[in-house]
Amino acid sequence: MSLISYFKSLSDETRLRMLNLLMHHELNVNEIVMAMGMGQSRISRHLKILTDSGLLTSRRDGLWVFYRAAENGKGRAFIDALGYLLKTDEELTADLAALRNMIQERSFEKTSFFNAIAPDWDDIKSEILGDMDVVSILGTMVKKGDVAADLGCGTGDLLLALHEQGARVMGIDKSPMMLDITRKRFAEKGIDADLRIGELEHLPMRDGEADLAVINMVLHYLPSPRRVIAETARVLNMGSKLVIIDLEKHDNEEMRRKYEHRWLGFNRDEMTRWLDEAGFVTDEVTQYKAKQGMTVNIFVAKKGR
Incomplete structure (x- = not known):
């Protein structure tokens, strides 16, 4: 029983x-x-x-x-x-408070890690992605005048490319150093950038503020990708697209040791289920053969409810 x-x-x-x-x-x-x-x-x-x-x-x-x-x-x-x-129960409540403090400390450590690697971020990504062209993958999804949000924008290379395609761009990242590099990159071209510091689990955005969201090689760093996807649904308009680019499930522990990956990639069924739970309809899933024997999955989903 x-x-x-x-x-x-x-x-x-x-x-x-x-x-x-x-x-x-x-x-x-x-x-x-x-x-x-x-x-x-x-x-x-x-x-x-x-x-x-x-x-x-x-x-x-x-x-x-x-x-x-x-x-x-x-x-x-x-x-x-x-x-x-x-x-x-007071004791159980105290346990949770202590755990939240521990998680917050880990979050600060992770932010320090990203601040430290910010100058080398583009090179680090290319060690895995090679010459993968994310902008061409987005293709006709980028419409002139639409608000395109890059969630975990890093040093802003994709954000700048989205701007050049006519989108009004918004970059979110938790690393001040990453955002500083992005801001300088935009300033060199005389462009004002809407950059906001914040956690992807609690986006500093209004409901329905974006017409397109991209999460590019970010989810494997986070404790709860599922929660991030649900939060992304909140900030997208109905019918808007979400593009998730991330590693297929693998067993290369070097990614965890060297790059601080919390997740060793995601299988397609797992990601599609999270999208469905958050109210997205998955339109397509394509794959890209990357470096170091890795495979990258590209999920294109539409907010359907």
Whole structure:
């Protein structure tokens, strides 16, 4: 009987605390160890019990395993029923606050990483993409006068190309150094740039502000690409296009060690499902053979609801 299994798995305080954290964030084992302040073997044992009960799910990404609370089925229904009680517990609330602080520190570290590599960003991208022409991929999707938003615009090369095609461009990035380089790039050509600093999970944009959004080789750095896609739907007009360019699923751990990738790419079904959940209709998916044995997927989707 699954109900008894659920209650048994939560009879330990550590597992209850762990489930509470994983209801709000997907975390790998090392992150859970840091958040809980316990040894890895102990954490792994509790994770196995919760996973076997059906209250947690896991996904393997290269050498890393990530855990989160069950998102559907009986396990999700049970978790939802507990939701109010968990929200009102002071100790569990304190755990979440501590985890948010840890995640914020990681976010600052990631911003520092991007600030440091900003001068070399174009070269780093070309190490994987080679001579891939993103602007030609966008083709007729760029209409004169439309607002085109480059989400995670980096040093602004794509943003400038979109401007040259007649779009009113907007660049969003969390790295001040990246935006400084973009601003100088535009200033050299006498162009004013609408550049905004911010997180892609919480875009500094109004509802329906853009007619086209591009997320180019960015999602694999982020903890929750799914959340970013849902947020992008908010800032697009109905019928507007979203173009996502990112790596196909792979197992090259060097991308994680050298470039700080959190995700080792995405499979097509996974990305298409996230798009559908956010209200997009996927029009087409094409592939491009990149460098280092990588494959790049290009998703073109339309906001349909």
